[in-house]
Amino acid sequence: MEAPVIETKINWASKLIGAGLLVQLLALLAVHPLAFVLFLAVGCPLVAAGIVLYLLSLVSSSQA
Amino acid sequence: MPASILILFVAVSGFLAVVVGFRAHVTRSREGKILAFVALLILPAMAVWAGFNEQMDRAQSTTFCLSCHVMADYGRSLTVDDRSYIPASHFQNNRIPRDRACYTCHTTYTMFGGVTAKMHGVRHLYVQYLGTIPKPEDIKLYEPYNNRECLHCHLGARSFEEGSAHHKDPELLARVKAGRQSCISSGCHDTVHDVASLKDATFWKEAQ
Numbered sequence: 001m002e003a004p005v006i007e008t009k010i011n012w013a014s015k016l017i018g019a020g021l022l023v024q025l026l027a028l029l030a031v032h033p034l035a036f037v038l039f040l041a042v043g044c045p046l047v048a049a050g051i052v053l054y055l056l057s058l059v060s061s062s063q064a
Numbered sequence: 065m066p067a068s069i070l071i072l073f074v075a076v077s078g079f080l081a082v083v084v085g086f087r088a089h090v091t092r093s094r095e096g097k098i099l100a101f102v103a104l105l106i107l108p109a110m111a112v113w114a115g116f117n118e119q120m121d122r123a124q125s126t127t128f129c130l131s132c133h134v135m136a137d138y139g140r141s142l143t144v145d146d147r148s149y150i151p152a153s154h155f156q157n158n159r160i161p162r163d164r165a166c167y168t169c170h171t172t173y174t175m176f177g178g179v180t181a182k183m184h185g186v187r188h189l190y191v192q193y194l195g196t197i198p199k200p201e202d203i204k205l206y207e208p209y210n211n212r213e214c215l216h217c218h219l220g221a222r223s224f225e226e227g228s229a230h231h232k233d234p235e236l237l238a239r240v241k242a243g244r245q246s247c248i249s250s251g252c253h254d255t256v257h258d259v260a261s262l263k264d265a266t267f268w269k270e271a272q
Contacts, residue, residue, distance in 0.1 A: 010088040010104065011086065014085020014086070014104060015082070015087075016087055017082075017104060017108045021074050021078030026117070028070060031125060031128050033128065033132065033189050035119075036123055036185075037186065043115070050104065051108055
């Protein structure tokens, strides 16, 4: 059976958040400028995109 | 928050987010919706905020600044066995916190000084990996060193306010405080890192 759209969005949101937190985890393992940039330029946007997608899924489900 | 706790928190948050994502059907129930809200919004937001604070804190550490090879001589200059080296005398006598030695003197004590320092740091990273790395002795400040950074700590200190050298000229302190006479480039405290002369220097070894 095909998953509802909201569950697909939640699935993608979790993937983005998981990837972002994994990057953040790796960035915490080293005290280095590259780790700082990795955290800010890759980790934060991925988590932010995941959270936004999750919030969008809530809005779209409440409109449906 | 200790780094180990933060790492654990980030790992658990990530794991929980992925589990909720792969079991998205649990969000059909009320409890599942609450779990998703916590796992996909509250915990990730907290993890990012805590991580951001940790990264900003680390970016102020001496280890962080000296992790680029080109900065190695600047790090060595902190242990020169010569009191005339201003950074060395500050570092060795704990006038600055040793674990934040670079940042303490090289941030500007203004509203956006920390942000400016970070932006400069990003530029340094660009030069390090994509540009032409200068020789250590060719590295210059973006602008002349401002007395404000010295006065941030020394203003009001007895050794500064009552030091005999500062009273040979009765107008000297007023000029220094107003920024009309530089502490460094006026020639009074002009031996700073001086990395070009390190090959002839002797170094202090801290007693264990």
